[in-house]
Amino acid sequence: MTGWDIGVYVASAVLIIGPLITFALYLAEIRRRIKEDDFGASQPQETGTAK
């Protein structure tokens, strides 16, 4: 196995696993938003320096 093979496997893993985790987090959020109908009102905004 060469470095190019490893590069291809790593890129594939990032493209498959990263978005799946992100989508799972999104699903949890959107389920809550739909349940609470929380789309129209502005959320409390954090201001100040990012931590």
Next chain:
Amino acid sequence: MEEVSVSIALTWIDWVIIVAYLLGMIYIGLYFQKKNKSFEDYFLASKGLTMPLLIGTLVSTFFGLDTLFGTSEIGFYEGVTGFFAYALPYTGMYIIVACLAPKFRELNSNTFVDIMGDNYGKFSRVVSALSSFFYSTNTMELMGMGFIFALVFKMPYWLGVLIAAAIVVIYTYTGGLWAVATTDMIQFLVMTVTLGVALILCWVDVGGFHQVQAGIAAYLGEDPWYYFHPSGGYLTAGVIAAYALTSLAVLCEPAFLQRIFASRSPKEARNALFIGTPIWTAYEFACCMLGLTAVAVVGLGMMEEPHANQALIAVVMKYVPAGFVGLFLAGVLAAAMSTADSYFLVSSGNLVYDFYRPVFKPDLSDEKLVAYTKRAVLISAVISVALAFYFERIMGVWVFQASIIINTVLIPLYAAVFLKKLKKTKLSGTLATAVGFFGTIAYYIMITVAGYFSEDWETMVMELNLFGRTYVLWQEYGIFLIPPFVLLAYIIGLIFGKKDDTKGRAPAREGA
């Protein structure tokens, strides 16, 4: 070897997936229609986008068909330089934007044009809005979607463009940024996962690196070392730097900034950009390696040679199973639609919120602001469709778009956000944006009229004779020839402008 067009044979499972995907996008737009009660809801998703949504919408928006087909085309012709020379500079810019994003979000603006108007007055606001509008026209994505529709549904190209535009307009018009971000999230999942699966299937089926190398050697009839060299064996550092200049557009990318302003907090914007960076990078790498794999497959005699810009589709169609073909094509459409919807929305905001309202109707009500912004989505779509029909070849459009936003906005915007103690003047913004905007247009007119298309460098160039020497100007050079003049104009404006100028803050923004 004679090139052939890709032909796609779909099973009923593929059809179900593609049609369900398209109908799903429309449904999402209609679902969000009644959720938007104000301009902030419609244009900025109530400033409530959280990290997962931001990752999805940022990644999918910035990568369209130009990445999918363009990077794979370079991979097909030149090898891994498509990734190292053309894509990697963007990775550096994503990281920089991630670091800077909290500062933008803390300003609590609605658009970056607001920041320009607040600091430099109405002229800078209007010119910045126009440059953002030029940047956000969607010609490339619509042409790509027309091509995919024609390929999949066997319909004329023009009909493909119209249907694709209509679907994107329906959900953008009705649902605003909530619909765009939600559809982007699904499109993000489909376009990345299908590409990741396709890459590994193709690479393993062909036989890994050694077989790919052997296939490319057979195709070229020589040692393919330069296919695996970061510079492609011929690019100098200067040429790579010239190509990399367009990546500066990431620093003032209107869709990026819109999402940063729409984020729930500075921290979420920053984290989303940091997490998105490896996904962007892997996506570019995958496109490049699939282009390279396509060459190998042709060299091994397992596939006829496709048009280079169809190399990715051709090799994927060969190695992925039925059912996944439909999913992959949905992923290709997703890449295009997620970009098109975002820029339809951004450019509609440029027309109404950034330009029409402050110039003609400062007292426009929030209700009418939403109504007019929706209409502007239609106007933006009509302009983009017209351009897609007008241009047969749009090579260089992206360079012009990147140049105009970088030259007009970058210096005054970053001075406004990051040089807080600097006493800005209206004149400094006026001069800088005028020099950047009109200078860029003049430069491109000059290159277009007096220059020619160089087959060697695949870009527009112009020869200039000065003091007995001949200089070759590329169209890309506008990005580093004009900014020094912009900076000079900005400094002159600081010196000669009045320090207590009235700012051009949009009158009704506080209530938006």
